[in-house]
Amino acid sequence: MSGFLLNRLSQSIVLLVIVSIIGFTVLNLMPGGPLAQFGLDPGMTQKDVERLAAQLGLNRPLWLQYLDWASRLIRGDWGHSFRDGSAVLSVIGRHLLATLLLMGTSTVLAIAAGTWIGIRGATHRYSLFDYCATVGAMVALSVPTFWFGLIGIYIFTLKLGWVPAGNMYTIGDGSVLDYLHHLILPSLVLSLVHVAIWSRYMRTATLDALSQDFVKTARAKGVSERRILLKHVVGNALLPMITLAGMQLPSVLTGALVTETVFTWPGMGRLFLDSLGYSDYPMVMGLLIFSAILVVLGNLIADIVIATVDPRIRLG
Amino acid sequence: MASGIQVASPVDVALSVRELTVSLPEGMERAYAVENISFDLKRGQILCIIGESGSGKSVTANAIMGLLPKAIRVSSGAIHLDGENMVGLSPDKLRSLRGRIVSMIFQDPLSALNPLMTVGAQIEEVMAAHDVGTPASRRSRAIDLLIEVGLPDPQLMYHQYPFRLSGGQRQRVMIAMALALEPAILIADEPTTALDVTTQAQILKLIRDIQRRKGMSVMFITHDFGVVAEIADYVVVMEKGHCVEQGSAEQVLKSPSHLYTRRLIAAVPHLTGKNRVPLEAGDPVAILKVECLAKTYRSGSALLRTQRIVPAVNGVSFDLTSGRTLGVVGESGSGKSSLGRLLIKLMECDSGSILFEGRDIAGLSEAEFRSLRPRIQMIFQDPFASLNPRSTVGHILTVGPVAHGVPYSEAAERARELLSHVGLDSGAFDRYPHEFSGGQRQRIGIARALMFKPKLLVADEAVSALDVSIQAQILRLLDQIQRETGVSMIFITHDLRVASQICDEIAVMHRGQIVERGPPSQIFLNPKSSYTRELVAAIPGEQPGSMPQDESHVGHNS
Numbered sequence: 001m002s003g004f005l006l007n008r009l010s011q012s013i014v015l016l017v018i019v020s021i022i023g024f025t026v027l028n029l030m031p032g033g034p035l036a037q038f039g040l041d042p043g044m045t046q047k048d049v050e051r052l053a054a055q056l057g058l059n060r061p062l063w064l065q066y067l068d069w070a071s072r073l074i075r076g077d078w079g080h081s082f083r084d085g086s087a088v089l090s091v092i093g094r095h096l097l098a099t100l101l102l103m104g105t106s107t108v109l110a111i112a113a114g115t116w117i118g119i120r121g122a123t124h125r126y127s128l129f130d131y132c133a134t135v136g137a138m139v140a141l142s143v144p145t146f147w148f149g150l151i152g153i154y155i156f157t158l159k160l161g162w163v164p165a166g167n168m169y170t171i172g173d174g175s176v177l178d179y180l181h182h183l184i185l186p187s188l189v190l191s192l193v194h195v196a197i198w199s200r201y202m203r204t205a206t207l208d209a210l211s212q213d214f215v216k217t218a219r220a221k222g223v224s225e226r227r228i229l230l231k232h233v234v235g236n237a238l239l240p241m242i243t244l245a246g247m248q249l250p251s252v253l254t255g256a257l258v259t260e261t262v263f264t265w266p267g268m269g270r271l272f273l274d275s276l277g278y279s280d281y282p283m284v285m286g287l288l289i290f291s292a293i294l295v296v297l298g299n300l301i302a303d304i305v306i307a308t309v310d311p312r313i314r315l316g
Numbered sequence: 317m318a319s320g321i322q323v324a325s326p327v328d329v330a331l332s333v334r335e336l337t338v339s340l341p342e343g344m345e346r347a348y349a350v351e352n353i354s355f356d357l358k359r360g361q362i363l364c365i366i367g368e369s370g371s372g373k374s375v376t377a378n379a380i381m382g383l384l385p386k387a388i389r390v391s392s393g394a395i396h397l398d399g400e401n402m403v404g405l406s407p408d409k410l411r412s413l414r415g416r417i418v419s420m421i422f423q424d425p426l427s428a429l430n431p432l433m434t435v436g437a438q439i440e441e442v443m444a445a446h447d448v449g450t451p452a453s454r455r456s457r458a459i460d461l462l463i464e465v466g467l468p469d470p471q472l473m474y475h476q477y478p479f480r481l482s483g484g485q486r487q488r489v490m491i492a493m494a495l496a497l498e499p500a501i502l503i504a505d506e507p508t509t510a511l512d513v514t515t516q517a518q519i520l521k522l523i524r525d526i527q528r529r530k531g532m533s534v535m536f537i538t539h540d541f542g543v544v545a546e547i548a549d550y551v552v553v554m555e556k557g558h559c560v561e562q563g564s565a566e567q568v569l570k571s572p573s574h575l576y577t578r579r580l581i582a583a584v585p586h587l588t589g590k591n592r593v594p595l596e597a598g599d600p601v602a603i604l605k606v607e608c609l610a611k612t613y614r615s616g617s618a619l620l621r622t623q624r625i626v627p628a629v630n631g632v633s634f635d636l637t638s639g640r641t642l643g644v645v646g647e648s649g650s651g652k653s654s655l656g657r658l659l660i661k662l663m664e665c666d667s668g669s670i671l672f673e674g675r676d677i678a679g680l681s682e683a684e685f686r687s688l689r690p691r692i693q694m695i696f697q698d699p700f701a702s703l704n705p706r707s708t709v710g711h712i713l714t715v716g717p718v719a720h721g722v723p724y725s726e727a728a729e730r731a732r733e734l735l736s737h738v739g740l741d742s743g744a745f746d747r748y749p750h751e752f753s754g755g756q757r758q759r760i761g762i763a764r765a766l767m768f769k770p771k772l773l774v775a776d777e778a779v780s781a782l783d784v785s786i787q788a789q790i791l792r793l794l795d796q797i798q799r800e801t802g803v804s805m806i807f808i809t810h811d812l813r814v815a816s817q818i819c820d821e822i823a824v825m826h827r828g829q830i831v832e833r834g835p836p837s838q839i840f841l842n843p844k845s846s847y848t849r850e851l852v853a854a855i856p857g858e859q860p861g862s863m864p865q866d867e868s869h870v871g872h873n874s
Contacts, residue, residue: 213427219383220422221493222415223445231441235432311477312431 008303012296016289020073023288024066027281034058034082034281073289079282083275088286091271096253098168099267101179102260103252106187110194111245117195118202119234122210133199140196148189149262156185166264186263190256194248201244205237212236239310246302250294254287329396330501330533331357331380331418336393336403338372338379346557349375349388353559355552357501362527362534364544364565367554368580368783369754373537376554377503380535381420382410397501415442419494423506425486429478435462435489436474442496461492465522483648484515491522495530502527503535508543512647512810517854520546539783541584542813542857545569553577583788585813587855589841592641592820600637602674603772603804604659607633609668609678611654628654629665630828638771639798641805643819645812647851651828656776656808660694661685673771690720690768697777699757703749709735710745713764720768727767734763738793755786762793769801776808791818812855816840824848 028034035053038044053059057068072079078088121130140148157165163185164170169178209215210233218228253268260269268287275283307313333356338349350372357363367373378384380395382402395402397417402410414420422428429438439458443449449457455474462470465488478486487507494502504523508516524547527534538544544551548565553574561574572578611629628651636642646652657663659670661677670678672692677685696702703712713731718724732742738759740752749757758778765773775794779787795818798805809815815822816836823833824847832838832845843849 213422213424214430216383217422217428217490217493218430218441220381220414220420221442221445222411222413223441224411227445231433232430236430239432310432312479315477315480
């Protein structure tokens, strides 16, 4: 087990180095370069821009810039935003909480609902419920999220007035209830897509487990259908879902670009969009590395969880 | 026949099946899975139901257990257990019978146990499902059962997960589970088919012993007449959903009355101690000479000391002359398939040499070997998986030669010739593999291998997936082809009976090494190594006099 972990960890580090090199290179290939925003300012002359570039070390060869950036990164200095000079890490930290609240809620909702719908769809295959779930999932997957967001705002905010249209809290209020009130609509809209994906996978995994020989063995033993489902089917069906959950983890923390924009939610997704628009290279690189780390972590955690629950890997 | 059964007095009968008909959903190749079958399972007896694939024998077992899939249902007939008709019982009532009064074990012990539950928990589950005992009493009962089925170190075994157990051990766990509540009836659906021959012999003996000790009634489903000869008291023969013959084991085996039974028994390959009559054609030329061939599988990492080294093939040497067949026999894990893969260079060997027509091919790179590849061809085990379902038979046959520069028209002509040669009509050329039966597909596989006019054929378990009657046909075909073309053959199989039918010489493999090599007369009648003796003794149904010996064997002077 520890050997397995060591092995995965070393692989992950290599992966992160490769991702960061690619990200750094591609970002610098963008037309305009890092200081394009300053060039637009009529008060700045070409000379000023060059002086600024020299000050920031941007006139050095790219590989040297990369090494400098990477060595600072390892020491915990993720650089400063071009926009307002604040530390990249602290900006990420500020937005992370908002995203975590939104994505965490919607993911928990999605997994709970998706698991249930998937299992029920499999045990009642080709029933009315199963057909509705299938069609519902197709609709949720094919209609863009922003449309659901706008329709949600139209119905529940404009027509019914039940929930606010956006933002994370009302300025001046900020109580727990107020946060929850703001959370309802965006988290429901976001979870729609995830419920669709999760329920489809869960249905397939459950059908797969149901067709296994050990389920027939359990029936031959006289075990009740309810216990067969809980003890033999769901456990085995959830195994492949752990990997899927691991792959979802990064998106939980890097946020949803579209939904956060529609609901003016101050999360990581919007931070990324804004930073790109402003050519805020340190911020964009910081977010890139952050999500790369999350992807690696998500997979690693999934592997560890699988190894813990599956005796064939734990003891094998 | 069904109408001929005398109604036995209910006291002797544990289970009685009367005019059972199970219908299949529309659109299947026949309307009924089984039609109008009747038989009695007498108390304290072993009843064998024998039939080839598609005969409806498993459906019968599942119908009794109430375990048929929803789409397949009992349309008429009765199954009486202790005077109660099980057909039409409520699911709850059926559930309470299953595992308590009637238990079942299955063919594949690898998949029949839940991989996430310990052996102990799975045995206890039977008792818990029927509210028998307390957690403590169930635990001690589970350990007693593990002892009863002869598993080593039951305390440890109790906490073990199935993946740690061998196939035979898992089947013992299944039997322990089935015995937990001392059922009156045990239904065994091909319980030894997936096991090695020595393990099979042990499991058969265990079932026989337990049945005698407990006076249990056993319904044993099998396709193997050897197994029937070994354990059956009473035999029911099924063909395409009908019961064609039934009677005492002695009667059915020794003087079968129905034509189908006679054909089936005649097709069973027997161990023959007679040597094959060698080909007369020309002087034998050395085709293959293998010296000290070795291959070791490594997994894990040497650095982290998790490495596992398995010597799959370990210093194997043999030679083969033209027109002869060498049988390579052994149990699973003996390295026989690895050897086959090394010979056709699907895998690189670690050391040793393979002299093919005097040239060492062991060290050749793929590019260098490519021109020789047509001369060494393979016939695969699974006739379903080894043909591309989206290619026509014509394409499957011609694609290889065309890739080696043969004009298509020439290749197509040869393909049509070969198809009729292997016993298919030339219309097969334009059809797809799914339109053929297993035996026909294996004929296509053989035709494909012959397209190149090879010098050496490597057949890896080429008849293992086929029913015995088809098996006999394919063996005859291979024999005929060899006599016509003078091709040499390496015939890899786990089945010593099959090997004895077609091989001039047999090499017995055990743990990567050849433990004995010699003509069939030596291997089967006068084995030198103790392992060969053990292997030969384990073959079911081969005790003298237990089976009628058919004198006309494939390729033998008869």
